[in-house]
Amino acid sequence: MRPGDWFIDMFTSEAEKLLESLKARQAGRSLQSVDTYWWVPGLPEDGDADRPVAAVDGGGGFQPLAMGWSLYIARAYGYVEGGEPERGLELRLYPVRDTRVLDSLRSWLEHRIAVRLVHRLPPGSILLMDGSLWTTITSAFRSIARLASSSISGIGGVYTALHSSYLLAEVATLCRTAAERGVRLAYVSKDHGFRALKEKVLLEMVASKAKPLAQLVSRALDYYPLAMREQLLSARRLVPRELRGLYDAALDPSYRDPAFLADTAGFSVGYTWPLRLPPPHQLHSRLRRGGLRGLLEAAAEKAYVLLGDEPEASEFRSLAERLPELLDQLPGVSMVYVRLAPGDQPLLVEIPGPSGSYYSTGRVLVEPDAAVEEVLAALRRGYGDPDYYNIPLIAAHLNATITGRQMEEYMGLLESLALAQGVGLRFTRRYSISRRFRRRFGRL
Numbered sequence: 001m002r003p004g005d006w007f008i009d010m011f012t013s014e015a016e017k018l019l020e021s022l023k024a025r026q027a028g029r030s031l032q033s034v035d036t037y038w039w040v041p042g043l044p045e046d047g048d049a050d051r052p053v054a055a056v057d058g059g060g061g062f063q064p065l066a067m068g069w070s071l072y073i074a075r076a077y078g079y080v081e082g083g084e085p086e087r088g089l090e091l092r093l094y095p096v097r098d099t100r101v102l103d104s105l106r107s108w109l110e111h112r113i114a115v116r117l118v119h120r121l122p123p124g125s126i127l128l129m130d131g132s133l134w135t136t137i138t139s140a141f142r143s144i145a146r147l148a149s150s151s152i153s154g155i156g157g158v159y160t161a162l163h164s165s166y167l168l169a170e171v172a173t174l175c176r177t178a179a180e181r182g183v184r185l186a187y188v189s190k191d192h193g194f195r196a197l198k199e200k201v202l203l204e205m206v207a208s209k210a211k212p213l214a215q216l217v218s219r220a221l222d223y224y225p226l227a228m229r230e231q232l233l234s235a236r237r238l239v240p241r242e243l244r245g246l247y248d249a250a251l252d253p254s255y256r257d258p259a260f261l262a263d264t265a266g267f268s269v270g271y272t273w274p275l276r277l278p279p280p281h282q283l284h285s286r287l288r289r290g291g292l293r294g295l296l297e298a299a300a301e302k303a304y305v306l307l308g309d310e311p312e313a314s315e316f317r318s319l320a321e322r323l324p325e326l327l328d329q330l331p332g333v334s335m336v337y338v339r340l341a342p343g344d345q346p347l348l349v350e351i352p353g354p355s356g357s358y359y360s361t362g363r364v365l366v367e368p369d370a371a372v373e374e375v376l377a378a379l380r381r382g383y384g385d386p387d388y389y390n391i392p393l394i395a396a397h398l399n400a401t402i403t404g405r406q407m408e409e410y411m412g413l414l415e416s417l418a419l420a421q422g423v424g425l426r427f428t429r430r431y432s433i434s435r436r437f438r439r440r441f442g443r444l
Contacts, residue, residue: 031246031263031264034201034202034205034264036264037273038197038201038273038365039261039264039265039270039271039272039273040270040271040272040273041269041270042269042270043270043271043338043340043376043377043380044376044377044380045377046374046377046378046380046381048124049381051124051125051126051374051378052080052081052083052121052122052124052125052126053081053125053126053127053128053381053382053392054078054079054080054081054083054117054121054125054126054127054128054392055078055079055127055128055129055130055390055392055393055395055396056076056077056078056079056086056110056113056114056117056127056128056129056130057076057077057110057130057393057396057397057399057400057401058074058075058076058077058107058109058110058113058130058400059074059076059077059106059400059401059402060072060074060075060103060105060402061073061102061402061407062097062101062102063407063411063427064097064427065425065426065427066426066427067095068095068096068097069093069094069095070093070095070096070097071091071092071093071414072090072091072092072093072101072102072105073089073091073402073407073410074089074090074092074102074105074106074109075087075088075089075090075106075109075400075402076088076089076106076109076110076112076113076400077113077396077399077400078113078114078116078117078396079392079393079395079396079399080120080121081392083120085399086113086116086117086120087113088109088112088113088116089109090105090109092105094156094159096155096156096159097156098154098156098159100143100156100157100160101156101159101160101163103160104140104143104159104160104164104167105163107131107136107140107163107167108163108164108166108167108170110129110130111129111167111170111171111174112170114127114129114174115173115174115177118174118177118178118181118185119181121181121183123182123183124182124183124184125183125184126184126185126186126374126375126378127178127183127184127185127186128186128187128188128378128390128393129185129186129187129188130187130188130189130393130396130397131188132187132189132192132350133187133333133350133352134224134277134333134335134350136171136187137168137171137330137333137358138280139164140165140167140168140171141164141168141279141283142283143157143160143161143164144161144164144295144299145283145286145295145299146161147161147299147302147303148295148296148298148299148302149298150302155306155307158302158303158306158312158316159312161299161303161316162303162312162315162316162319165296165299165316165319165323166319168323168327169319169326169327171330172326172327172329172331175329175330175331175352176329178352179352179355184351184371184374184375184378185351186349186350186351186375187349187350188347188348188349188350188379188390188393189347189348189350190345190347190348190389192257192258192348193256194224194256194257194335194348195225195226195253195255195256195257196224196275196277196335196363197257197261197272197275197335198249198250198255198256198257198260199226199250199363200275200363200365201260202246202247202249202250202260203217203220203232203250204217204221205246206239206243206246206247206250209240209243210238210239210240210243212235212238213235213239216231216232216235217232220232221362221363222278222281222361222362222363223278223279223280223281223284223361224277224278224279224280224363225280226251227281229251233251236248257337257346258337258345258346261337261339261346267339267342267343267344268339268342269339269340269341269342270338270339271336271337271339271368271376272336272337272338273336273365273366273367273368274334274335274351274365274366274368274369274372275334275335275336275363275364275365276332276334276335276353276357276360276362276364276365276366277332277333277334277335277363278332278360278361278362278363279359279361284359292323292324292327292328293320293324296319296320296323296324297320299316299320300313300316300317300319300320303317304316304317328356329355330355330356330358330359331352331353331354331355331356331357331358332352332353332354332357332358332360333350333352333353333358334350334351334352334353334366334372335348335349336348336349336350336351336368336372336376337349338376338379340379340380340383340389341383341385341386344386344389345386347379347389349375349376349379351371351372351375411427
């Protein structure tokens with residue numbers, strides 16, 4: 001016999017009061033009044049169904065060695081429909097174990113492969129990159145800024161910043177070359193957590209009805225992530241009571257764009273107007289004070305202090321002289337959400353803007369143009385199902401990813417080559433034991 005619950009009556013009473021309170025709160029935070037002018041139902045048709053599509057993705061891993069050293073392997077695969085792929089692989093040895101070093105090396109390699117693809121593709125082609133362009137550029141800048149301001153926790157930050165500098169140069173080259181050759185470039189993310197569209201729509205809606213907030217909201221939306229958050233929270237008392245629910249939703253960092261889209265536009269097929277994303281406020285202020293050259297020179301000086309006469313320090317000094325002019329050309333980013341099938345999670349699609357526009361402030365929401373529609377039509381054509389959301393990108397991903405077995409085979413080959421050349425290569429105890437165990441007993 002199960003014992004009774006002595007608290008069920010109290011729970012029922014509290015639940016009834018909670019539900020009454022929830023009704024009132026939901027009424028204050030209802031999104032039914034939000035104008036969805038920025039949502040376009042349906043998907044564009046592709047007038048050129050034979051338009052070539054290519055895609056690039058990367059993979060990697062690192063193998064710890066004795067005394068804290070690690071071998072880093074990065075590879076990238078450029079898939080071309082009906083054509084030969086582009087391939088690249090990097091093998092580096094560094095005295096650190098840091099996944100950020102691997103991530104920056106892999107991303108740099110992906111963009112080098114993409115540049116090679118752009119030179120091969122005919123005009124009118126579409127090149128899809130896996131990931132977020134805004135995040136790629138911004139994270140790279142932050143890695144350099146951390147080194148320049150001595151905010152790194154170890155020398156892994158030097159190698160990450162070095163790769164990031166090369167990466168930014170490659171991004172600028174890729175976007176410029178694609179524009180010159182008439183190749184449409186788009187970055188596609190299945191997993192994303194932006195709040196840019198939600199903040200833009202809801203804060204401007206509230207500010208239009210609460211005039212004292214208009215200037216503060218405009219200044220806060222000049223950057224992403226949202227600037228002046230403390231001032232916005234302090235100004236909550238100025239918001240009319242009937243709008244506070246929307247205001248709270250706009251400032252809630254856990255309420256992200258995909259949930260906002262579901263609450264306003266529903267789960268039907270369609271896409272949003274492009275929204276141009278500005279840089280973060282802190283990065284923008286840093287670049288305005290010291291410029292690109294100042295940032296790179298400070299990072300190069302710090303790299304020299306930490307590395308001395310090691311080759312990476314010399315690389316950084318050379319980059320500080322050559323990169324500023326190229327990084328002036330970094331494009332801004334226009335982001336679009338698209339739902340390719342009913343009920344799917346929306347994909348984030350980012351399209352590079354004009355040269356040099358990354359540094360411009362303000363979130364600008366505009367109607368879709370031909371470039372956006374061509375990319376979305378290609379994504380529609382390449383859709384398989386929620387898992388195979390884009391066949392070219394999935395093909396690139398499968399070919400670029402390094403499996404555990406491949407990593408073991410790479411290490412085995414490297415170990416054999418090292419023995420043949422008389423080079424001492426001390427793997428970690430765990431790896432060495434696992435290899436001896438398989439040699440003795442065979443694969444299980």
